[in-house]
Amino acid sequence: MQSSKDHWRLIRLKYFIVTGSSRGIGRALSEKLLSSDHHLLCISREVNHELVALAESKNAPIDYFPIDLINVHEIDALMKRIIGTIDESAIQSIYLVNNAAVVQPVEVSSGSEPNDIIAHMNINLVAPMLLTSSFIKYTEPFKVDKRIMNISSGLSFNLKPMLSCYSTSKAGLETFVKAIGVEQRDVRIMGVRPGATDTRMYEQSVITDKSAGTIKLASTSYAADRIITFLFDRFEHGKVVKGW
Template sequence: MKLALITGTSKGLGEATAKLLMDLGYTVVGFARSDNKDLNKYHAKGSYHHISLDLSEVDKTEKTLKAFTSNLNYDLISECVIINNAALVQPIEQVGKQSTTSLKKHVHVNLLAPMLFTNHFLNVWGDNIDLKIANITSGAANRSVYGWSAYGSTKAALDRYSDTVAIEQEELENKHKIILFDPSIMDTGMQGEIRSADTSQFKEVENFKQLKIENRLRNTNIVAEVLVKILQNENELKNGEYYSIHDYVKE
């Protein structure tokens, strides 16, 4: 069995990636707060299974992962792909006006959840199954943006974390591979949240509104195709590599 674990499959890139992997015969397990009826009805070689989970709840996330792996028959799994896709952009606000609750939720979903998933499966499966882990990053990890202190910080931290895991796996001479994938700007619900921000919260809001008007937001299906091709190209997939949609799809 080819297994794929994806966070944030209720919509957007997570949903699009799940469908493509199902087409390739993967058993896809989606971790998200809301179930996806389209994925449940989707006819493909593979299948979809939903696990209801709020990734901002750390204890529940840990318990859910333990329960999930305790019920797996490892002998039936030939490969496993993990895609840490779920992310929040809120709070979009200048520092000093952010609520503790929103910051805590943001860090848990964007940073701690991918760390928990990566740590858990490397620990449980060890050398028995070769893992391919893709952490979804952003250009915001490499530049400071007014109003995006939380988003930029968590993405930057995720990049460094992924790099460190890759170094460790290389030193340990394991076959596990962890990569970063930057999808850039997509036509998703997150973009709607960004465009709804006030200029006092986010100085670049007008630029993002213009991207929508000019139809310059990428379709998630196109981005998902690139991500899946990268993961499927076993001979070219490099541990610790940063992959960007810009290298595969021109403007």
């Protein structure tokens, strides 16, 4: 769904590809990035029409690319299509934020259905790996600032019962960040571990944790502010850092 206007082509834009942009941290991040000199390219299962309306009210360019990232074989073609919409003469910089993730199955490993484990790893680990690979490949002609931000979690090392899939996927994502940091210089990459944030995913992840009620949760707005700070001002290539 296109919403671009001719006058947006007259200025050089910062492009942001954000996954999981319809709710939670992804939505808060997308809302804060809305600007007349930013072009958002949103990836999520469903279009967030409130976000689109907000973008229009701010005269901020936005395009949506609905996809379920469980369908990993569609990702390369998706990224090729997204990058193909960009006018090379109008680009100032381009960023990919791999934010989309799931926490299910919340279950001991032996009690998890095989298809649920496969779906989880596809969304949380395989999809961001493929998005990163395709992003690097298809943005190669753009001689501009290119950055990738992967959203991880403290559960990558702070292990809890019934979250083996989630912890494993995030630990793998962090290793991937570090590995790409070693092999890649044209595109910079880093990972951020947000602290406990008031999202649906957090609620699903702590159903068996009796101490969860004592933890002070950050708002999605605060989490988005911190991520933006790292993306723009505190970017550390090949590093994974604590968000706060």
